[in-house]
Amino acid sequence: MNKIKRYNRIKAVLADSGKSNKEIAEHFKIQEETVSRWMSNKAQPSLQRLFELAEFLDVDVRTLIVSNKS
Template sequence: MSKTIYNRIKAVLAEKGRTNRDLADALKIAPETVSSWCTNSAQPSIKKLFQIATYLDVEAGQLLVSRNN
């Protein structure tokens, strides 16, 4: 059974040339937390999603997977 993908954080980090560690340091959180988001094992809160979007200079919606995909 395949895992449902809810966010594109890993892909956007790669597009921006940033690492999980970069994001963890910027948000002052554990790298393991970012890793769990990137593997879709866990999802960030709405507040964190907007902080991630600000850090990556994208719209928050760009971090989410469209239901059409």
Template structure:
């Protein structure tokens, strides 16, 4: 059984009508790095996660996917 992978950074960017390029420029990061975050190839550091949350005007916890054990 395959588990669906969600990417909250990508989802919040879409909700805020912002692009990967905008996020990269705002954070002073490489667009390729942001793209890798949005495709789950790499994860941002905790410090960067808080910076992302700040520029997107959300709580850092909103950028994390919660896993439930049933």
């Protein structure tokens, strides 16, 4: 079984913000499936999109990614 490596914290940040996949998809004019794939770490947004997402969620972009340091 392939374990998916976590690179982003989008799911957790969305839960804290009260925003939904649908709101993100509508705002960025993308499919909800794309947002779902980001949340499950099956795909990653581009760096530019990550910054745009942070702006939309009103969070520091660093909160959207998993630290590489323990």
